[in-house]
Amino acid sequence: MKKWQNLVAVCAMSVSVLAGCSSTSSDAADSNGEAGAADGAKGSVYYLNFKPEQDEAWQNLAKKYTEETGVDVKVVTAASGNYETTLMSEMGKSGAPTLFQVNGPVGLKNWEDYAYNLYDTPVFNQLTSDAYALFVGKDDVAAIAYCIESYGIIVNTTLLDKAGYKVEDIQSFEDLKKVADDITARKDELNFSAFTSAGMDGSSDWRFKAHLANMPIYFEYQEDGITDTDAIKGTYLDNYRDIFDLYITDSTTPGKDLAAKTGDDSRNEFISGEAVFYQNGSWEYNELIKNGLKSEEITMIPVYIGAGDEANQGLTTGTENYWVVNKEASEEDIQATLDFMNWCVTSEEGTTAMADEMGFVIPFKDAKPSENVFVLEDVKLTEEGKTPVSWNFTTMPSEEWKNALGSALTAYAADPTDANWEEVEKAFVENWKTEYDLANN
Amino acid sequence: MQRTYKKYGWMFVLPTLIAFTIGFIIPFIEGLYLSFCQFTTVGNAVFNGFSNYIAAFTDASFLRSAGFTVLVAAVNVILINVLAFALALALTQKLKGTNFFRTVFFMPNLIGGIVLGYIWQILINCVLALVGQPLLKLNATAGYWGIIILMCWQQIGYMMIIYIAGLQNVPDDLVEAAKIDGATDWQILWKIKIPMMMPSITICVFLTLTNSFKLFDQNLALTNGDPNHMTDMLALNIYQTFYARAGKAWKGIGQAKAVIFSIVVVLISFWQLKTTRSKEVQQ
Numbered sequence: 001m002k003k004w005q006n007l008v009a010v011c012a013m014s015v016s017v018l019a020g021c022s023s024t025s026s027d028a029a030d031s032n033g034e035a036g037a038a039d040g041a042k043g044s045v046y047y048l049n050f051k052p053e054q055d056e057a058w059q060n061l062a063k064k065y066t067e068e069t070g071v072d073v074k075v076v077t078a079a080s081g082n083y084e085t086t087l088m089s090e091m092g093k094s095g096a097p098t099l100f101q102v103n104g105p106v107g108l109k110n111w112e113d114y115a116y117n118l119y120d121t122p123v124f125n126q127l128t129s130d131a132y133a134l135f136v137g138k139d140d141v142a143a144i145a146y147c148i149e150s151y152g153i154i155v156n157t158t159l160l161d162k163a164g165y166k167v168e169d170i171q172s173f174e175d176l177k178k179v180a181d182d183i184t185a186r187k188d189e190l191n192f193s194a195f196t197s198a199g200m201d202g203s204s205d206w207r208f209k210a211h212l213a214n215m216p217i218y219f220e221y222q223e224d225g226i227t228d229t230d231a232i233k234g235t236y237l238d239n240y241r242d243i244f245d246l247y248i249t250d251s252t253t254p255g256k257d258l259a260a261k262t263g264d265d266s267r268n269e270f271i272s273g274e275a276v277f278y279q280n281g282s283w284e285y286n287e288l289i290k291n292g293l294k295s296e297e298i299t300m301i302p303v304y305i306g307a308g309d310e311a312n313q314g315l316t317t318g319t320e321n322y323w324v325v326n327k328e329a330s331e332e333d334i335q336a337t338l339d340f341m342n343w344c345v346t347s348e349e350g351t352t353a354m355a356d357e358m359g360f361v362i363p364f365k366d367a368k369p370s371e372n373v374f375v376l377e378d379v380k381l382t383e384e385g386k387t388p389v390s391w392n393f394t395t396m397p398s399e400e401w402k403n404a405l406g407s408a409l410t411a412y413a414a415d416p417t418d419a420n421w422e423e424v425e426k427a428f429v430e431n432w433k434t435e436y437d438l439a440n441n
Numbered sequence: 442m443q444r445t446y447k448k449y450g451w452m453f454v455l456p457t458l459i460a461f462t463i464g465f466i467i468p469f470i471e472g473l474y475l476s477f478c479q480f481t482t483v484g485n486a487v488f489n490g491f492s493n494y495i496a497a498f499t500d501a502s503f504l505r506s507a508g509f510t511v512l513v514a515a516v517n518v519i520l521i522n523v524l525a526f527a528l529a530l531a532l533t534q535k536l537k538g539t540n541f542f543r544t545v546f547f548m549p550n551l552i553g554g555i556v557l558g559y560i561w562q563i564l565i566n567c568v569l570a571l572v573g574q575p576l577l578k579l580n581a582t583a584g585y586w587g588i589i590i591l592m593c594w595q596q597i598g599y600m601m602i603i604y605i606a607g608l609q610n611v612p613d614d615l616v617e618a619a620k621i622d623g624a625t626d627w628q629i630l631w632k633i634k635i636p637m638m639m640p641s642i643t644i645c646v647f648l649t650l651t652n653s654f655k656l657f658d659q660n661l662a663l664t665n666g667d668p669n670h671m672t673d674m675l676a677l678n679i680y681q682t683f684y685a686r687a688g689k690a691w692k693g694i695g696q697a698k699a700v701i702f703s704i705v706v707v708l709i710s711f712w713q714l715k716t717t718r719s720k721e722v723q724q
Contacts, residue, residue, distance in 0.1 A: 085683075085684065088481070088482055088692075089482075091481070091484070092483040092484050106687050107687055108687075109687040109688050109689075110481055110687050110688065110689070114481075200578065201578075202665065256575070256576070257576070259566075259576040259578035260563075260566045260576050260577070398685060398687060399687075400685040400686055403685065404669065407578075407667060407668055407669045410578050410579060410667075410668075411579055414575060414576075435686070438686060439686045439688045440688065
């Protein structure tokens with residue numbers, strides 16, 4: 001009998017403890033709610049950040065905003081390569097991100113149902129051009145780009161000088177090939193190669209299966225006057241082959257070893273002066289400077305592939321970083337998120353942090369200029385009247401399409417025969433249709 | 442006393458039962474439900490009948506990865522168990538340094554699968570480059586044997602420990618009696634030791650079999666399915682179904698594949714447990 005009483009007592013105690021918990025927590029929630037109501041219903045912001053390299057800068061910016069306005073901003077950064085998986089699980093929870101990212105029209109397909117219409121919001125009105133917004137209908141904007149990046153061929157001008165050339169000598173694919181072939185012929189005497197290794201490891205192959213593949217897609221879209229397609233024709237695939245041939249033959253590394261070469265390998269070769277040319281983008285700037293290259297000895301030239309009007313070709317400039325506001329969030333949280341976004345792109349602190357600490361060029365009216373020489377080069381070329389090549393790889397039908405193209409390119413790099421190139425063409429043209437249908441069913 | 446136990450016994454099970462329900466049963470049922478839905482997050486699922494299962498079964502890549510998984514599992518189970526057993530036999534002899542070797546062979550098991558995958562990728566690529574063969578990314582045969590070597594290297598030590606424990610439990614009087622009757626070492630092994638060790642064998646075969654079927658991180662890090670998905674195992678194929686294409690349809694199909702996958706693994710392990718258990722003898 002005594003045991004029974006003890007048991008009851010224990011149960012009663014634990015219940016009261018639990019009840020105590022719940023009552024205090026609900027009290028806290030109530031008082032928060034009241035405080036919020038008094039301030040005109042303050043919401044909070046939860047930003048799921050895509051770029052690990054900018055995590056610290058975002059955390060600092062969020063802290064500043066909270067100090068200034070009292071609105072809570074939580075920034076969480078997904079581990080590199082895990083954004084989509086993190087986003088998916090976070091969106092399923094209560095207290096889901098109020099602000100997240102998609103990489104373009106194809107990435108948006110997963111999240112369209114969650115996208116708040118940003119049309120005519122203050123932050124949308126700050127955009128320098130409507131081209132930086134993803135429209136899903138007239139007056140219906142699902143996402144807006146918040147940073148613009150450029151890529152091309154990064155050049156070590158000191159080495160180019162040593163080889164007896166100037167950056168101005170390269171104005172077309174023909175020039176590029178001539179210079180690269182000449183450097184390769186004198187490789188032993190010069191002690192460096194033309195191109196860094198075109199590594200086909202997962203950390204590097206996106207430079208070729210996405211960024212380089214953008215070139216033939218861009219010129220085809222231009223010719224056909226379209227911005228998207230369900231079936232690519234591959235009009236400029238021969239040019240794609242020419243430039244890729246150049247990368248793998250005039251290289252630091254024999255083609256059959258490229259399958260295991262990483263992005264770090266390629267960057268290290270460039271930093272240690274083993275090669276003159278390195279295809280990559282403006283995001284590489286900080287890494288190159290940090291490792292001892294001087295800003296006056298590096299510059300960026302367009303990726304010439306021998307198509308279109310090369311005399312007027314600029315750098316490849318665009319974005320795969322779009323902000324989306326979660327429509328499912330509460331009204332106060334959406335408002336708080338929109339205010340935060342607007343503050344980031346208009347306030348002194350926000351624009352400075354985005355330009356300096358994060359190294360972004362932001363497509364908003366109050367943007368601060370950047371110190372990044374690649375970005376400055378893009379501005380200069382555009383001012384000279386050259387046309388930037390747009391980022392069309394965001395219209396590639398799926399990740400799977402890129403991976404299949406990457407596999408075919410790797411096989412071709414190891415053994416550059418016509419038969420292997422046919423596989424690349426198949427992965428490019430036929431697989432585009434297949435993947436487009438699979439992704440749009 | 443006995444009556445009190447019977448009356449309140451369930452209370453002691455309760456904490457674990459609650460944890461098990463929250464952590465396993467509810468997610469499992471939800472997962473089962475999601476496999477009949479189209480969804481982006483678990484919150485916005487829309488029921489769409491059997492179409493996910495139809496898509497999963499008509500997906501050639503799923504069937505191909507299933508075939509590849511069976512090939513890997515079959516060779517893995519045999520190699521790991523035979524080698525682990527042989528090592529266990531060797532290290533239960535009265536030799537110097539057996540404890541040292543037991544530790545050494547066990548150590549690879551302490552390293553995580555992703556790390557092992559990358560380390561072996563570098564090693565295997567170096568060897569392939571030296572002998573002038575295509576690297577892992579282009580070489581499905583090397584990828585296949587790579588996975589097997591990696592798994593053997595990682596798991597043999599662990600299974601060896603279980604086998605050593607089993608061998609030490611074989612009663613000495615049985616072995617001695619056999620020796621007096623004039624049995625050779627070979628006969629003692631087959632007629633006395635192995636029958637007495639069937640419980641260890643059941644456990645080791647079960648572990649290697651399920652580990653091989655569920656293999657994911659080593660596969661991801663070592664080959665990532667290259668070349669062209671030829672070295673995709675089932676778990677990796679399911680993962681890629683989720684994330685390689687945008688669009689709502691794929692999550693549900695991935696979920697359906699995952700359900701099929703768990704049913705297959707459960708069925709195979711039950712069958713294996715039943716067959717090896719039936720060979721166990723009472724001591």
